[in-house]
Amino acid sequence: MEFRLSLPEFQTPEDLGHALASWVVRKGSDRVLDPAMGTGALLRSVLGRYDSLGIRRGASRIYGIEINPSRARAAAKILRGQRGARPHLFAGDFLLDGFAIDGTNGFDGVICNPPFVRWQEIPSEYRRLLNEKGGWASGSRKSGLAGLHVFFVRKAFEYARPGGRLAFILPSTTFAASYAAPMKHFLKERATIVALLAMDPTLEVFPGVMTSISLLLIEKRSPPKAHRSLIAKLTQVPSPQDLRKMLRGSVIDRTMRALRPLQTKLAVSANWTNLATRQSLCQSVLAPLGSIAHVRRGIATGCNAFFTLSYNAVEELGLPHHSVRRFVPGLRQVGYEVSPEDIELAESAGEKTHLFYLQPEQETIPAIRSYIDFGAATGVPDGYLTSHRAKWYRLERRKSAPILFTYMTRTRPRFLHNTSDALYLNNLIGIHPIRRMSQPDLMAFLAILNSDHVLRRLLAIGRGYAGGLLKVEPGDLSKLFVPDPAQLNKKDVGKLADSFRRLALLARVGRAAEGLSELNGLVKKHID
Template sequence: MTGARSLLESLVVPIADRLAWVLPPTTDENLVQWATFHGWDGAVDRQVVARQAALNLVLRALICYRLDADELPTSIPTHFILAHSNSLLQNLGISPQPFSYLDRFAVRVGVALHKSQIAALTRALQCERRDVIGDAYTSWVPQDARRTLGQFWTPWPIAQLMTWWAIQSSDDCVLDPAFGSGVFLLTAIDRLTYLGVSAETVSRQVAGVELSPLVFLMGLTNILLRYVPHTQLRLQWGDFLMPKQEPGAVLRESPVVYVTGTRQMSLPGMKISGPTAFSEQFDAIVCNPPYTRHHHLPEAYKSTWATVMNQEYGVRLSRFSSLFAYFFVQANRMLASTGRMAFVTPTTVFEASYSSQVKAFIRRQLRLRAIISFDKALSVFEGVDTAACITLIEGPETPAKDRVIHIQIREWPGVEQVLQAVEQGGTITAGWGSSCALDPSTLEPHRKWTVIGYENNRFDNEHFVPLSSLARVMRGIATGANDFFVLSDDEVTKWELERTNLRPVLTKTREVPGYAFTQADFDRLGHAGKKRWLLYLMGPVIPGTSEARYIQYGEARGLHKRSLVRTRSLWYMMEQRDPAPIYFTYLSRRRSRFIYNQTDVLALNVFLCIYPRPTISQDETTLKALLAVLNSLVAKDSLRYVGRTYGGDTIKVEPREMDRLPVLNPLELASGDRERLAELFDQLCCTDSEEAEKIVRQAINEAIAAIIGVP
């Protein structure tokens, strides 16, 4: 821990401890609103709120000291810090000034800070190159509590890469639509200063927006620690997508459409327009936007921006799009026709089927210059569970080029080498990574743009066929209420349910640690008290039976009103599935596996069900040979090309994507080759460590290479 971090904690933690004692009950209306604003679904963590409030107070004190140290008393009371910081923010041109529940809460305690402490902390923070304030915040506030508002910071080298590419001229005006702890604004100031812009005028060329009042103060403080503006700052506290709304109001509103700051119904023929945070367009836009998932988004966002995209661009945005898509469209509306835009982008934008409209939008409205991807072993964005890349884009009136560059980075080489690879635009193979040039015409919306240049014709290899030619793929059973429809042995006994109405079922991928699932494994789940029985009703229950009483219990809980079960003719009638010979861990970190089901167990929708053709499934050697091929390192690599990747080496593959997986056809192999692969699969099932798995998987790879004649 650095000296600056120690000083910051020595101020924040004691104040937070005092605040925690007087925090109101979790039913307090203001506290509930603060929790709702952050998307906290569970119980409010009192210590987190107390530390947020303490940090908020210290940040305001730092702003006071940095802008008007002479006016500060030796002992600075809370009410003075709040009032004076608001006055200083107004002088900077920041309106409205960020305020929150944290301000009101701190006043109730009435703590005072010493001017000497704030002075020492200011000096220590100014000596730091890293974002001490942002790092402290992420250590005090758990990842889940930061997810809804997308509070994950960009490392300085990545921000520098993006701003140095985007800003080309000393005349450029720069925007960060979600400036967070301020790293893009600081690197933009550095870049403009390098290009010759004076300290007196640089603040006129940099603009930013931030929704969280606390994070706004974090970013502003980081800027003021390194740069005192000579003119008013162009920073807005508010919602980049709904700038005319009160900050945070949209997150509490009902499903309506917003237009220029007023609530309004969407009527036939009415043109809906999304207002922008600034009236002018920008030469450079750099951003690491929040990736808030679609089911956490207010209906106002979806309604307004789906309409804007359709009316302005003729593109129908998928309802499954994350907040990134809306930020991206809004930023495009503010980009100059010859400007540059650099976005940290979830890899799923280029890989998921529901993002085809975003790719169509890029092709139609912009000029894609480069995609920069990172190896799964290179942890660039700490704590983020979504794989990310960098997208470099130019406005529609920039000269067209005959190539798009895709760079894959295995080891960070420094900003200059990456920029050089982008500008050279050719094929590069180096120790730090590689790049390839893509023909823009191949970037069709239905394709996975991040893998096109590295497919190596595997989908056209004569030895491989798509899995769909060998097997049928379906998702596992979606019950609509797992805690009700899946029962433990004790629950079955308690409700006296008939075994004829139950089916054995797998509910979690961790219940299958290996590559085969046996009857002994199923018995183990029972001994551990796990839920392992699926209520499998295929018709109306008979009144007076145990099953009828259990269904009444579910209805008393309101389960029959849930969206999925309401679509069934009988809400409790289960989807029909046969036990699959092979299950795939549909979404799993690192150890994605194709599992040999040696029992009659069914599986929920955390698995994919794979039903090979009878000529495969009815011959154990051929089935095991297919399982060996599916679990090879070759197949694992191919999964990235048909599915989509997330952070932590997580792969997600939908059924129709799995259909395209290229696999070696076991039916075309010589009997000796099939037997060798089957034997290797048996060895894989017996491994007891990751290292042993790798050795066997490598042996499977070598066997496949020998079969197809690859040295």
């Protein structure tokens, strides 16, 4: 339980809370539960909904539970001070101690923005307890990847009365990941899926946090055979009026994309949020990135402490220069390019920039043999990756990539021009063009890849984690449809190439936003 106390709170924006509350609360007598209330943002929206229905003491109809006692106290102070009535608020762990709330009669509505925590970040003991509580635990054991938010959906469903409405804010990747198959099967068979609304990935719903979210609206009743679920992509947070219009079948603006498939036809294996945003294969200018370039994760050493070295360490150990290769170090100071000068600057600052990367014939050189023996004596060969190599000290062979991708980031993901000839580790993905690209073509390709046009697709396929972390796997990146620079005329290529060069220069002086704005204007004009 302790690990959840330290999780950051991402308060639901007021406009989004109002929209969800307007749907969840149908009449003044409804009882509503928020099982992850934080400081009470969503419950404040519920109170606003009661106000609009003319209910003066609506606070007595709201229930909330929050694991962090200080946040629970803050919620109690805010909510209790309104309308004179006392809400029913508890400090506790809903997933493990849900019985603390009297849910025997069921709630008319559930509204929830659960914490986005991936399975790997959940301590093993807490995982065990979650599995013991049932729900979708069998699916979790099978895949080992179920995020904490998935458990909230299942547990909250138990507390709704038959016919009750439930609204969740979830990572869009929930409906793509394999671990969600048990959840999707359950929802398809046991609930009426009213709507699944994917917010445009470039829309910053939570200020300062780059994550792609979807709104799940369901009712606790078996779906009618002819029921059609609304699946849509939205480019703006809907107002209560907009949400009502959408659910009645109206399109709220020209950028909204929607479809209404039969719920019985929804495939559990499909990415449901992608149904309304699926890229058309008939657009000749678009192609899977994997058809334009090889997409490869960087070298995994298995023990960076041994395999990565500073220049001074290489000299002190007496390692021959041909037994090491430069690699791209941390990218804290780099904008959109990695040059030889960047590597040298990091090297002069004492950073590790050299990789122990020997060839077979070098193993008998005394200094190299001595370093290998040192690694063996300190247990390096016992690691998982090193123990699975034919020779634990020989890393996989890899070439430098002209384009590097920051596939795991809390800020805007970037495609970097690598002119340093340095190798890259598994904190980066390398993009190796299949056909030889001229310098203008490569620069134009980098402009395209760093545009909002591609960012929207990236955020749709990436996986969002706690703290706003975004991760895009190499396999997903290979399937990403992007504009193919080979389909552009030379004039457009030249303009796009110039826009990337300018972006790289402006990023060096802290003006990346200016460069991106100009670049996006060109991409929109010539490609969108």
